[in-house]
Amino acid sequence: MYSTLLTLHSWVRWLVLVSLLLALFYAYRGWFTNKPFTKSDNTIRNLATSFAHIQILLGLCLYYISPITTYFLHNFKEAVHQREIRFFGMEHSSVMFIALVVITIGSSKAKRHSQDKQKFKIMALWFTIGLLLILSSIPWAFSPLVSRPYFRAF
Template identity: 60%
Template sequence: MYAFILALHSLTRWFVLASLLFALYRAYSGWLTNKSYSKFDDRLRVITTNIAHIQLTIGLWLYFISPIANYFISHFKEAVHERQIRFFGMEHVTMMLIGITLITIASSKAKRKTLDKDKFKTTAIWLTIALLVILSSIPWSFSPLISRPLFRPF
């Protein structure tokens, strides 16, 4: 079960990143060229938020069945000094919760705006911050600190 959820979580990150990048493209494009906020843009806002929430659900499920997180919680005093254990036990989950919270705030604030330009601007700013937080906390394969494969097999 753990290996399947881990592979699913790894795969779903690409959907989160793709939807965020596309939503950011649409937001900046709409904001800078004064486009009208269409039904498509509104659906994209909802879809991006939903994909992030699905990833959060999978991630929390993974956290509670993970041997790394279990070790971190059970041996906190020692584990907090081990870089990889601390990353997955505390740093990754905290930063991703912040990132998904920022995506949710972006969606909520944009939904309440009345002017199209304000909807795009709000979305662009909040999603940019969310993307930066998320990118900084993904265990990239090229990271010298915490390295994990870009794709995990099922």
């Protein structure tokens, strides 16, 4: 079960990133060109937020069954001084949760606003902050501190 969840979490990250980039493209385009906020813009906003929520659910499940985080939780005093253990036990999960909150707030504010230009602006700003937080806490394969493969096999 652990390896399946880990693989799903790894693959869904790409859905989150692609959907956020697409939502940001539409948001900035709509904001700077004064386009009307259409049903497809709303669908893209909703998809990006939904993929982020699915990803956090997978991450929460992983957090409670992962041997890395289990070690972190049971050996906090030693684990907090180990870069990889601390990253997954505390840093990655905290920053990703904050990113989800930021994306959710931005989505909610954009949905409720009455003016189209403001919807795009709100979505652009909040989703950009969320994406930057996400990008800062993904264990990229090129990272010298904590790295994981771009794609995991089932």
